Amino acid sequence: MEPFDFRLPTRVVFGSGSVARLPEAISGLGRKALLVTYRDGSMRTAGTLGKVVDLLDEAHVSVVVDEGVEPNPRSDYIDRLARTARKEDCSFVVGLGGGSAMDAAKAIAIAAANDTSILDYMPGGKNPFAEGVNDALPIVTVTTTAGTGSEVTRIAVIIDSKNHYKPGVVHKSLYPTVSIVDPHLMLSVPKEVTAATGIDVLFHALESYLSRYANLFSDFIAQEALRLTVANLETAFRDGSDLEARTNMAWACTLAGLSLDNANVVAIHGIGQCIGGHTDAPHGKTMAALGPAYLGYTYKSSPARYARIAQLLGTPAEGLTEAELAERSSAALREFLAKFDLDISASSLGVTESMIPTIAKEAFLTLQPLMDSSLACLDEADAAQILRLSM
DSSP states (O other): OOOOOOOOOSEEEESTTGGGGHHHHTTTSOSEEEEEEETTSHHHHTTHHHHHHHHHHHTTOEEEEEEEEOSSOBHHHHHHHHHHHHHTTOSEEEEEESHHHHHHHHHHHHHHHHTSOGGGGSTTSSOTTOTTOOOOOOEEEEEOSSSOOGGGOSEEEOBOTTTOOOOEEEOGGGSOSEEEEOGGGGTTOOHHHHHHHHHHHHHHHHHHHTBTTOOHHHHHHHHHHHHHHHHHHHHHHHOTTOHHHHHHHHHHHHHHHHHHHHHOOOHHHHHHHHHHHHHOOOHHHHHHHHHHHHHHHHGGGOHHHHHHHHHHTTOOOTTOOHHHHHHTHHHHHHHHHHTTTOOOOSGGGTOOGGGHHHHHHHHHHHHHHHHHHBSSOOOHHHHHHHHHHHO
8 A cells, every 4th residue: 555645624514504503613713704705696695695694693703794706706806805804804714605705715815814915826926835924814614515625625716817827726724724514505506506516526526536646545535426426416406405415415525625635636627727717617617528528538548547437427337348448438427417418518618729729838837736637648739639629
């Protein structure tokens, strides 16, 4: 057995009704919080925002609320809210919503703690690896979708407002102090969002299993996350009120987040995040557009692992060699995506032929660690070809 290490720093409060435990969970974090959530008013309409504010009030925490988070949060928004957090003397930051709200909260927390721009911690910034900086303000997440797994990672994905790069900011202090994962809050998530976020869970698990940095710990939880997603996403998609399916997807999401945090994701995310930076396409859809082409292009790099992916996606192994199973991983993924109307192309997300060289270059410029995590050795020409196969 090869030696490895893994990280589990966040306290996760999991289960239906667990949001009620928020006052106890944030004890000692301070008396004033900045809470960020979506600009579309969905958290207010669902009553979730009011519930969380009331719970913070119950804990004797005053709240500054900002409903300005976009689906792909941008650096200028982060910097503005970081200034607000400092001006209001907020002790901690709460992200209420899915990955965008949680990532925004993380980015605001580190920028506010250092009185600087979040751009300083992005590729090309003054300190892209966030070394020698103050730890972020404490971060609390209340997640309302089963998608990014940001509730247990040290990553915040933010778009650079100037050049449309969409890299991740990574720092040990970006792990949330506490994360509330309450599947009951996910019951009202619309079908399309359920599908797009659930597919993100699938790719986090799939990619971390196909990472050169995979280990016994990440493999174990990645496979379980994939199993749970394949078994439950369609039910949650067809019947959003099914609490068991929602709970299983919430757990799959958290497991997949732990898996990606410990093994990393690969070029599907590296290229996909760059697509999102240019087109503002939903994150899950960029993965769906790229995934089958990526598997078809790279499956020979590790037939055993790709064969296992095909099996987890529902391909019977009987009568097939390992190499044949591995080759079928792409078709198996495409068939699964089609259940959710997500057998889509990159061109349907706004990618044009003229954009391909730029996106391929930016994938290596801004997300080199993800590109290098792939089992296949890839360069810009490979990234461009995967994009073309996705069109």
